Amino acid sequence: MVFSSLLFLCVFLLINIFLYYAINNNTYRNAVLIISSLAFYAWGEPIWISVLILSALFNYFIGVSIERNRGSRKGKGILVLAAAANLFVLGFFKYFGFITENINTLLGVNIPIISIGLPIGISFYTFKSISYIVDVYRGEVKAQKSLFKFLLYVSLFHHLVAGPIVRYKDIEQDIENRTLSFESFNNGVSRFIIGLGKKVIIANQANEFSKAFLDMDYSRLPVLGAWAGILLYAIEIYFDFSGYSDMAIGLGKMYGFNYKENFNYPYIAKSATEFWRRWHISLTSFFKDYVYIPLGGNRKHHVRNMLVVWLLTGLWHGASWNFVVWGLYFFVLLVIEKFALLKIEKKIPAVVWRLYFAVVVLVGWVFFYHTDITKTFKFLGIMFGINAPAFSSPEVEIFLNNYVIFIAIALISCTPLMKNIFERIKGSLQKIQIGIYSVDQLIKSTANIAILIVSIIMLVGQSYNPFLYFKF
Amino acid sequence: MKRLQLDAIAFLLIISVLGIANLINVNKPKVSEMENRALKQKPEFKVSALLSGSYFSDYTEYYSDTFILRDKLLNISNNIQQALFIKDSDVKIITSDKSKEYNNVPSPTADKSEDDTEDTSGGLLPVRNPGPSFTPAKKNYNEGDGVGYWIVIDGKAVELFKFNKESFDFYAKVLNEYNQKIGGKMPIYSLIAPTNSEFVQLRNYKGITDSQNNAIEYLNTKFSEGITSVNAYDVLNEHKEEYIYFRSDHHWTALGAYYAYTAFMETKGEEPVPLEKYETVRIDNFLGSTYAKTRDKSIEKNPDTIYAYLPFAEYKYEKHRYYESSEADIIDMKYAETKLDKYLMFLSAGDATWAKISTENKNGKKLLVIKDSYGNSFVPFLLPHYEEIYVIDPRFYDFNTSEKNAADFIESKGINEVLFVSYMEDVNYKEYMQSLEELINHE
Numbered sequence: 001m002v003f004s005s006l007l008f009l010c011v012f013l014l015i016n017i018f019l020y021y022a023i024n025n026n027t028y029r030n031a032v033l034i035i036s037s038l039a040f041y042a043w044g045e046p047i048w049i050s051v052l053i054l055s056a057l058f059n060y061f062i063g064v065s066i067e068r069n070r071g072s073r074k075g076k077g078i079l080v081l082a083a084a085a086n087l088f089v090l091g092f093f094k095y096f097g098f099i100t101e102n103i104n105t106l107l108g109v110n111i112p113i114i115s116i117g118l119p120i121g122i123s124f125y126t127f128k129s130i131s132y133i134v135d136v137y138r139g140e141v142k143a144q145k146s147l148f149k150f151l152l153y154v155s156l157f158h159h160l161v162a163g164p165i166v167r168y169k170d171i172e173q174d175i176e177n178r179t180l181s182f183e184s185f186n187n188g189v190s191r192f193i194i195g196l197g198k199k200v201i202i203a204n205q206a207n208e209f210s211k212a213f214l215d216m217d218y219s220r221l222p223v224l225g226a227w228a229g230i231l232l233y234a235i236e237i238y239f240d241f242s243g244y245s246d247m248a249i250g251l252g253k254m255y256g257f258n259y260k261e262n263f264n265y266p267y268i269a270k271s272a273t274e275f276w277r278r279w280h281i282s283l284t285s286f287f288k289d290y291v292y293i294p295l296g297g298n299r300k301h302h303v304r305n306m307l308v309v310w311l312l313t314g315l316w317h318g319a320s321w322n323f324v325v326w327g328l329y330f331f332v333l334l335v336i337e338k339f340a341l342l343k344i345e346k347k348i349p350a351v352v353w354r355l356y357f358a359v360v361v362l363v364g365w366v367f368f369y370h371t372d373i374t375k376t377f378k379f380l381g382i383m384f385g386i387n388a389p390a391f392s393s394p395e396v397e398i399f400l401n402n403y404v405i406f407i408a409i410a411l412i413s414c415t416p417l418m419k420n421i422f423e424r425i426k427g428s429l430q431k432i433q434i435g436i437y438s439v440d441q442l443i444k445s446t447a448n449i450a451i452l453i454v455s456i457i458m459l460v461g462q463s464y465n466p467f468l469y470f471k472f
Numbered sequence: 473m474k475r476l477q478l479d480a481i482a483f484l485l486i487i488s489v490l491g492i493a494n495l496i497n498v499n500k501p502k503v504s505e506m507e508n509r510a511l512k513q514k515p516e517f518k519v520s521a522l523l524s525g526s527y528f529s530d531y532t533e534y535y536s537d538t539f540i541l542r543d544k545l546l547n548i549s550n551n552i553q554q555a556l557f558i559k560d561s562d563v564k565i566i567t568s569d570k571s572k573e574y575n576n577v578p579s580p581t582a583d584k585s586e587d588d589t590e591d592t593s594g595g596l597l598p599v600r601n602p603g604p605s606f607t608p609a610k611k612n613y614n615e616g617d618g619v620g621y622w623i624v625i626d627g628k629a630v631e632l633f634k635f636n637k638e639s640f641d642f643y644a645k646v647l648n649e650y651n652q653k654i655g656g657k658m659p660i661y662s663l664i665a666p667t668n669s670e671f672v673q674l675r676n677y678k679g680i681t682d683s684q685n686n687a688i689e690y691l692n693t694k695f696s697e698g699i700t701s702v703n704a705y706d707v708l709n710e711h712k713e714e715y716i717y718f719r720s721d722h723h724w725t726a727l728g729a730y731y732a733y734t735a736f737m738e739t740k741g742e743e744p745v746p747l748e749k750y751e752t753v754r755i756d757n758f759l760g761s762t763y764a765k766t767r768d769k770s771i772e773k774n775p776d777t778i779y780a781y782l783p784f785a786e787y788k789y790e791k792h793r794y795y796e797s798s799e800a801d802i803i804d805m806k807y808a809e810t811k812l813d814k815y816l817m818f819l820s821a822g823d824a825t826w827a828k829i830s831t832e833n834k835n836g837k838k839l840l841v842i843k844d845s846y847g848n849s850f851v852p853f854l855l856p857h858y859e860e861i862y863v864i865d866p867r868f869y870d871f872n873t874s875e876k877n878a879a880d881f882i883e884s885k886g887i888n889e890v891l892f893v894s895y896m897e898d899v900n901y902k903e904y905m906q907s908l909e910e911l912i913n914h915e
Contacts, residue, residue: 001528007535010491017484043528186480193479205557212567212621220634394680395621395632398565406557437478445478452483454552456490461549463536465507 001043002161003247004199006459012040020255026177030152033255037157041121044161048119055089056154058082059129060147063136067143070136079137083130090126093118098319121161123316125154127286132168134290141169149175158251162244164262164282171257178256188253190448195246197451198239200458202410206236209406212399214369218378224392226382228400230362233369235410238267241280267414270353272333272360273342287313307331317368322376326367333360493540500538505811506546507764512537550767563677564624566766620897622762623680627770628719629762630669631897635682637690639900644694646909647892651698653879653912658888662695663702663736664688665724665846665895668717671709684896702739704732718776721760722897723815726780726849733853736891745856750781753803758814778814783855787831791824794873802829802852818848819863825870826881827863831855840887842866842878842911844904847893862887866907877914 001008019032042049062082069075091099093116100113132153135141144150152175159166213221213229221229245262252259266278276284287309295305314327341348363380370376382388400407412418422444429440504511512534521527539545558564621632651660666684674680685705692701708716708724708731716728724732730747737744758776780803791800804820807813819827822845829851838860841851847863854861862885864878875881882890898904 001532005532005536006490006539007532010487010494011535014487014491044525046523046525046528182477182480186477189480189483193483205553208567212565217634217636394677395565395623398563398623398677399567402558402564409556441478445482448479449482452486456486457545457549457552460536460539460542460545461553463533463539463542464546464549465509 001040003244004196004459030149033156034148034152037155037160040157041155041160044120048117051119052125052155055125055129056151059133060150062133063143066133066136070139075137079133082133086126086130090122093122095319124163124165125160127165128154131286131290135169141172159248159259164245164248164259165286166259170260174257180256185254188250191253192247192250193448193452195243195250196455198243198246200455202413203236203239203243204462205406206232206239206410209403210236218375218382220389221382222390222393222396223382223385223388225396226379228396230365234362234365238414265414265416270350270357271337271342272330273337275361283313303335306334320371322367322371322373326364329364329367490540497540506543554769564768566622566624568620568622568765622766624766624768624770625674627774628672629766629771630672631667631722632681633667633669633684633896635687636900639905640687640691641694642905643899644691646905647699648696650912651696654882654890656698658890660699661702661891662699663704663732663891663893664899665732665893666705666708667896671712700739702736704735707731707735718760719774720763720771720776721815722762723846723849729849730853733850742857747781749784751784753780753782755808755814760813760815780817781852783852785831785855787829787855790828791820792826793824794870819851822848822863822865823868825868826874829855829861831859833859835859837889838885838887839889839891840864840882841891841893843893844895844898846895850893866911867904869911871914878911
């Protein structure tokens, strides 16, 4: 099931909230969450839910076992084997085809590539489980003695399918004891609505629009069209991913959980280094805490450690070489920035930094988007005027003219501009009251409710599917 | 200061009202007139469907397809999009996924083959078509053109033609194959109908669409001996100020088809039947395919009118669908009442697996027309000239319930003339062409 769907909003969530708040007992509330989360997952993966449950069972026992053997050789051994087992399962489902294909090419053999389905969310729950067992070993958390409470952590529908990668230690308390209040529920709803709007109003549209350029024959794609296309893709992927994280965080608050932020206006960064402090934060901090630092961090083998992290980051995003290349691309940039550019940071004017960043991040998305490397280079060539049929074309111009409002809204929403303006005038608005509410609260709520209504209407709109001949 | 909980209240209110309304609305709609399709029905609760996951995905689709007030909300959604996103200008570009335009009639044993979107990212990323797949699909055609560009100008929708040399080479190759298989025993004619992008005043956007006339001329150089190209271009160009194309639909009007028919007659050295001989019937308020695609207000305000010309001679029109056959009217008035696709009245949708029209002309001439939907309004004009006209649409032909390929079909029916009628964009579109090739090559 998907958050941005009518079924989720009007059936699943409605029933879920009602049941959750009707019950007054934390244990039963947890039960409601576990059962509904499993149902939520089974809705999309009726067979592979078995892997989720087995994985949770496995890591639960491992956690308990590690705690008993903490600090000893045996404990470390268990940890290493368990982590390897988790990664093996992830590798099997996600990378089997990729690895086999490469072996076939390299060795000239012909191992059949059986198509195994990829269970949704496996990248997320595997990483969550690994973070848990490592944290248990490090003594940062106590092993969860209740299988059900552990299952709750792994399967909670808020972050199961699309993240963020929530650490057990961040919600250890919340699992035991949640304080619920109408205020935090309200904050959760506001946040959820913003995420929904990002996904339905902006990301889904950007997806449609970007196809105009990215799905066309590249031998006819003009320079401006290539930039427009990749810009729309950049918009799509940010609003889709961060929208989903917003919805997860919002849902958390609605239920008494507090998750950490996963995105922090990444497109206002001035360098690739800064970008990665703002983009998919739960992933980068996972790699930092569980790979980078154990390998020596920036003290021993600095560059090697960075390389490992970036290869893994790229690979995590998909089982295809272009993702690895994308990771490597950022590795190179980060090294250059760290050892050269950032040293003269102040000497470079901010506007140059921003231009540099814009180019760098868009080029990165070109690698990310195209799985076929020949298309990647063709596209990049066009962006920089190599082999491009023209700078622009009438279609591109008409198109940009038609959608300039959309692009402007999207770009502004990438920045905290609206939020900052609102904060500035909030002070004076707070003094004006209408009834028992102050104007700033009314403005905020009206905006949110409008976003909710528009999102629901557009969700209906997105099911529009006309046919020329009657389709029966 | 009291903390405002409006968001939470509004949210709960909205989802409750919608959720409950959907629950108590037991009479779910079955058909969407707006979209010209059957709405998804509640899936059957079967263990196999549960395990494969199809029950869940079907249910989700069913829920949104039968959502309360769906038609109204679709309209509002469209208005929002046009207001919010499209800067109001008299020229708009709309892109459309070409694979959605191509219609496949479901076979009796409907095998739901989903499009190949193998998502290797584990659901993290928005899934796009086509997804990465490890077994490279057999490509004998340029697959770059997945997107169609439409421009809405002066209340008309025009598809921008992008000449794809490979597509045209492929069309020539396929027809040459036909020529070989049928081996010079009978004349083969190829009529390619241009679209309105060639004739519409595109003002300062000229050049935005490639020349279809040049494309046709290019094609003529590729045909082998025995294939005669029919030049419909010149006659349509002569009459371009007349109502020869629809504004809200991608087809030509019956008048446009008539002019093309006269070009065909001229090529064969025969006299065309004057249009006056036909009884004209007029159907108003036609909003067709491109309106459905764009839902543009300027088109909506100015709907089309269909002028159809009723056959004056006796005929019998048999439509075969797999093992069954039924008689139909060549100009089928039952479609005149439909909301969306009144064009289907021509040849009664022309979606038979194969069809046969028999007339009173005992002149021994038996024609096979291999056509796409442009042929639907063209074929009626051929009735006075032939004893029998067979009609095949390569998208609907069924190899199991009919001859195994076109050559066999021609032989078994005693056909002595072949005519291909397709429109420009189908020649440019690989899936249509592949079905055309399959028709001759199927074993």
